[in-house]
Amino acid sequence: MTTYGRGLRGLALATVATITVAFALVFFYAPLDADQGFIQKIFYLHVPLAITALCGFVFGGLLGAMHLRTGDRRWDIRSYVAIHMALIFGIGTLITGGIWAKASWGHWWVWSDPTLTSFLIVLLLFCTYQPLRFSIEDSERQARYASVFAVIAGAFVPLNFIAVRLAQAYVHPRVLTLTGGNLPGAMRLTFLVSLVGMALLYVTLWKYEMAAKSTRMQVRALRRALLGDDGVAPLKRSAAPS
Amino acid sequence: MILAVAPALPLQTAGKYVAGAYVVFLAIVLIYVAIVATRLARTERDLTELRRDVELRRQQAAGESGQDSERAREPVA
Amino acid sequence: MREERAPGSWRTTITVLRKDLLLELRGLETVPAMVLFALATLVVFHFGLNRDTVDGQLAAGVLTATLLFAAMLGINRLFVAEREQGGFDAFLLAPVDRSALLVAKALALFVFLAVLEVIAVPAFGLLLLGTSLGPPLLGLIAMLLLGDVALAVIGTLVSAIAVHTRARDLIGPIIGLPLLMPALIALARGIGPLLAVHGSSWPPARWVLILALYDVVFALLAYAVFDFLLED
Numbered sequence: 001m002t003t004y005g006r007g008l009r010g011l012a013l014a015t016v017a018t019i020t021v022a023f024a025l026v027f028f029y030a031p032l033d034a035d036q037g038f039i040q041k042i043f044y045l046h047v048p049l050a051i052t053a054l055c056g057f058v059f060g061g062l063l064g065a066m067h068l069r070t071g072d073r074r075w076d077i078r079s080y081v082a083i084h085m086a087l088i089f090g091i092g093t094l095i096t097g098g099i100w101a102k103a104s105w106g107h108w109w110v111w112s113d114p115t116l117t118s119f120l121i122v123l124l125l126f127c128t129y130q131p132l133r134f135s136i137e138d139s140e141r142q143a144r145y146a147s148v149f150a151v152i153a154g155a156f157v158p159l160n161f162i163a164v165r166l167a168q169a170y171v172h173p174r175v176l177t178l179t180g181g182n183l184p185g186a187m188r189l190t191f192l193v194s195l196v197g198m199a200l201l202y203v204t205l206w207k208y209e210m211a212a213k214s215t216r217m218q219v220r221a222l223r224r225a226l227l228g229d230d231g232v233a234p235l236k237r238s239a240a241p242s
Numbered sequence: 243m244i245l246a247v248a249p250a251l252p253l254q255t256a257g258k259y260v261a262g263a264y265v266v267f268l269a270i271v272l273i274y275v276a277i278v279a280t281r282l283a284r285t286e287r288d289l290t291e292l293r294r295d296v297e298l299r300r301q302q303a304a305g306e307s308g309q310d311s312e313r314a315r316e317p318v319a
Numbered sequence: 320m321r322e323e324r325a326p327g328s329w330r331t332t333i334t335v336l337r338k339d340l341l342l343e344l345r346g347l348e349t350v351p352a353m354v355l356f357a358l359a360t361l362v363v364f365h366f367g368l369n370r371d372t373v374d375g376q377l378a379a380g381v382l383t384a385t386l387l388f389a390a391m392l393g394i395n396r397l398f399v400a401e402r403e404q405g406g407f408d409a410f411l412l413a414p415v416d417r418s419a420l421l422v423a424k425a426l427a428l429f430v431f432l433a434v435l436e437v438i439a440v441p442a443f444g445l446l447l448l449g450t451s452l453g454p455p456l457l458g459l460i461a462m463l464l465l466g467d468v469a470l471a472v473i474g475t476l477v478s479a480i481a482v483h484t485r486a487r488d489l490i491g492p493i494i495g496l497p498l499l500m501p502a503l504i505a506l507a508r509g510i511g512p513l514l515a516v517h518g519s520s521w522p523p524a525r526w527v528l529i530l531a532l533y534d535v536v537f538a539l540l541a542y543a544v545f546d547f548l549l550e551d
Contacts, residue, residue, distance in 0.1 A: 039256040103256060103259035144548075155536065162529070163504055212278050223288075226299070
């Protein structure tokens with residue numbers, strides 16, 4: 001059994017430090033954007049959240065592929081947690097994106113922003129991950145089908161972005177790109193620190209959740225070993241791997 | 243992402259939105275940590291229960307072996 | 320599909336495909352339902368949009384949505400016979416390549432969609448379309464065939480996932496729709512210029528390319544993961 005708690009404290013401290021530094025940079029170091037003014041500060045939150053969520057989805061797909069390759073159920077749990085975490089980050093992205101859109105364009109939702117639109121499609125797809133799992137009773141099959149879904153959906157993420165980006169090419173002038181390629185130096189530094197902070201937060205929360213899950217499963221296993229199968233309450237039907 | 247070239251909002255209006263976004267972010271993280279904390283409490287409760295069960299078993303086992311020896315000495319009624 | 324595949328698997332594919340097509344020919348269950356559904360959807364669009372004729376991007380959207388809805392019916396029905404009559408077990412017991420079932424099902428769905436379009440697209444031309452179907456016909460057919468490949472591949476994949484779940488009628492469409500989104504975008508945007516008044520006769524190259532790329536990637540992906548969906 002892997003101990004996911006190992007190194008969690010150091011990681012958590014590094015995450016807190018990086019995010020604190022990032023937010024300090026956002027408000028005290030990065031210059032005000034010439035066009036957008038203060039509202040552009042959301043950029044340092046929204047975009048790193050979005051990138052982390054998308055990478056999390058792809059990461060979940062890779063872990064799912066590992067499950068299919070090896071048949072080891074632990075990969076399925078990792079994949080489940082990765083997608084679960086990325087979904088939370090994704091919802092954060094949509095909310096912050098909506099707030100930004102409302103502030104700069106006056107609407108909570110703007111179809112002409114291709115990245116926001118493709119993000120919505122990806123999120124809609126991944127929202128079906130849990131219902132799919134929930135709808136399969138046999139736990140072995142649940143794990144296998146969930147991994148197949150994770151692989152397909154993970155591959156879908158980049159394809160979808162290409163298609164939507166092309167569909168709505170350049171309605172708005174692109175002041176900032178995803179990679180921050182044409183940002184002025186101070187802004188770019190702030191953005192990169194925020195991105196590292198979000199990525200660290202994702203990894204920390206992933207490990208945190210994995211530690212919680214694996215501890216719970218060990219308690220169950222111990223109970224079963226000591227008290228026999230009767231000592232363990234049957235699991236309720238659940239979308240979570242067990 | 244992309245930004246329309248919109249006139250910069252006055253700081254007071256913009257500040258509200260920016261604060262909103264950062265508060266949403268913090269709230270999501272905190273809610274998540276709270277959820278995992280609840281689950282941790284549940285696991286802890288289970289562990290306590292498990293310990294109690296184990297303790298009970300040990301006592302029972304000790305008691306049973308003691309009773310057995312006593313019963314052996316008792317005359318059969 | 321793959322070089323190293325035994326010649327037997329191609330024969331298996333053909334056998335299963337022939338079985339599905341024969342079943343459909345004798346029972347006439349799925350395709351007529353799809354056609355009727357498509358026609359009814361066109362009527363809904365007529366009233367919903369309150370337009371006697373549509374053209375351009377609006378027409379492309381109407382056509383794409385109509386075909387998508389009808390395709391969903393076919394996708395939901397795809398593995399019904401296998402599930403109800405134990406075809407899965409029989410197939411797993413037989414010493415044949417399992418991916419052959421996927422390929423056969425996808426081909427069957429492709430044929431169903433093509434038949435649907437042979438009827439539904441002229442009907443659309445007669446009932447709603449404001450321009451003539453004649454000049455852009457070749458481009459339209461090419462685009463629709465590419466779209467059918469995407470619908471067939473993803474439909475088969477989603478149907479194969481959904482068939483073993485409890486809420487199979489729900490799971491199929493909710494997974495399928497987002498997965499199909501890029502293909503639908505490409506299809507609708509590609510045929511938009513074809514249906515415009517004085518439109519072009521060939522779809523914009525970028526949409527043809529996107530749709531083709533999507534078809535290829537998902538065909539390979541589906542082929543790679545299908546074994547895991549049948550293993551029991």
